[in-house]
Amino acid sequence: MGVGPSTKETSLHHFRDPLLDVISEDTDLDLLGVIIVGTPQDNASKERVGQRTAQLLEAMRADGCIISCDGWGNSHVDYANTIEEIGIRNIPVVGITFNGTQAKFVVSNKYMDTIVDMNKSEKGIETEVVGENTVNKTDARKAAAFLKLKMRNNTR
């Protein structure tokens, strides 16, 4: 299981990504950059790319981050691991991904307490309709609001 048709971000989505629009226009936030990280096959590699992502954020002196994932199932193993690595470094982190009713997290940890569910389908499932369960501006604004709250409460 990975990326289904309804959660898949097309090249057009990347070209006009609502998450980038919302975060880059928010004058309370200084957007350092966009980190792209993949989802390797074996567990050792999954852990490695998660650790590297978190270390990169620490090196950038990030006050917080939003991590989005357009897949689920197996992709959520990578996702949970990366979020944990970021959380351990005491960097506030908010997630956006697909859960609905079908894609409950296969693994989770205490840092996954603010996740925005990008499901849009009535039944909460992978509908195989392209574009249906993808991030919109409302999802992005929710994530930004969660992150601001988390950063404010972070006493680091």
Place this chain on the structure above:
Amino acid sequence: MDSIELRRLVVRSYHVNEVKICEKFSFNNKVLCIDNSCIAPLLEDELIKKIDIRIIKPHEHDIEINTIMDIIPISVKALGKLGSGITHTITGAYVMLTGCDEDGRQMHEFGSSEGILKEKLRLNMAGTPSSQDIIIHVDVLLKGGEVYDRHLPLAAFRACDEIISHIRGVLRTQDARSADEVHEFYDRVRMGAKKVAIVKQVAGQGAMYDNWLFPDQPSGYNGGVSIIDIGNMPIVLSPNEYRDGTLRSMD
């Protein structure tokens, strides 16, 4: 709050009212002409058996399609590299790539979207055309009997990018004054604001579970590298590099 501007990206959009199949690629008075003869050289690739280009008008979505491999904006650098300078992009028409092989295997990884277009595409999302947009439908038939790995869908992505490159050729030379919209985006430092990053976890395991980075042209294929081939390791893009089509979806 004070901000320091680092780099500027200008995106000029050119609206398309009509797309036609003609004898020559051209783009004048909001009419985009596509020359079907660009397909013939693409068939020299032994993996590609057939390519059809079909123009789908708004509200004419009651048609059967193979699985949707990607929706691709048509953009080209008029000046500079990805993330700065000037980009020309087309609005009102987007490319939809679909594909299967001669054995009827759909080009997808987990769940596929073949069927009736109007039931398989949610319009008006960030990653899909609006209900008023024209769809330039590129359907690729790939060689049957092949091992289903990356080389097969990549052949379709490559061929589709070749077709788009002809459109880029006539888009690049559009007059600045005839642009319908001009947008300016800045990579900037907002002094004193909370420093945040966006992390995008993307597919990177194999056929139709792949993403491409750093193509020569926005949302392109040529010159790019697969996230699989760079070990799925995290890569930092500036906001404008990301906005300018540095990440190309292949999943």
